[in-house]
Amino acid sequence: MSTPQGYVDVRDSWYYILHPRPAYIIVAEANGKTNFMAASWVMPLSEEPPRIVVALDKESYTAKLIVDSGVFSVNVYTVNERDFVYSAGTISGKDTDKLSLLGAKVSKNPATGIPRIERPRPIGVIESRVYKIYGDVAEDVYLVVGDVVAAYADEKLFNERFGWDLRNTKILLHAAGRGFTTNSYVYVARKLI
């Protein structure tokens, strides 16, 4: 490859170019087992119909529960919960009870039957029903496409027009390894022409 002057080839850690990005907790439950994991490879896919995509390690226990149950939630945190989210991302729930280890509590939305984290309290939740799972698009990863069936945010921190109130909301963003960061205040862009 010819790398332009002033740049360094970063082929081995290329995905860090697309970080920092929000770090979430994904929750799922199937056959009486509940688990959750950290994930930042999550994004909106389409506004209408409301759909998201999530990239999940095929070996992860949460991915297995999503495949089995067909539902999951995406839980949004502030930077204050970085230790919880980091820990959730480094412990497997396959052979341990991650919930009690981390002091977390999961509840189901009675209207949808979809589990979310209740404690530590997320500032936003998207509940999703699997629309399609692509298992052949990457060797180790499922590309999960989900319909958004419910979406709610902390009433003190979010408004429908501007989204999060960034003066008062410090969204958790994952940089690399143990490194997290958060947003600063708002910069208002103007049109150049």
Place this chain on the structure above:
Amino acid sequence: MSTPQGYVDVRDSWYYILHPRPAYIIVAEANGKTNFMAASWVMPLSEEPPRIVVALDKESYTAKLIVDSGVFSVNVYTVNERDFVYSAGTISGKDTDKLSLLGAKVSKNPATGIPRIERPRPIGVIESRVYKIYGDVAEDVYLVVGDVVAAYADEKLFNERFGWDLRNTKILLHAAGRGFTTNSYVYVARKLI
């Protein structure tokens, strides 16, 4: 839907729950025409093979150029370039020459033939070759899966172990509408157990 206490149902602007997130410029060229657009619905998909996914409005001119050429790049900016990125996201290149309107310059990597922005200078670039385009997963949106064929970052701002040096790098993040933000410094997480 039953919204838990302390939360507000945000079904109409649900995707803002997943913001702020990095805002990029996507560049493509086909049949002698070059164009670019702003996008923040972009993420890594798999580490090995290195793959990314991008959600693109089917009607966008850049999406058409990607379908025709099979290649594109993702260009990363700092918050200093918010006016450029915002403007790139609000002007269509279909009937105008967006490059000259915005004073931008595009170059091709001689080794790969893939176009990137040269000016205003991005701090990082991922060059990608389309692996697969899913046109049936959302009505108005292509889900583009691309192989990463080159990845390079500003040699002063990035290192392979920690990614961006967040003390000195202010990544552009899109909040909502004209509102952008950037990262703060690094918080180091610790394991709870």
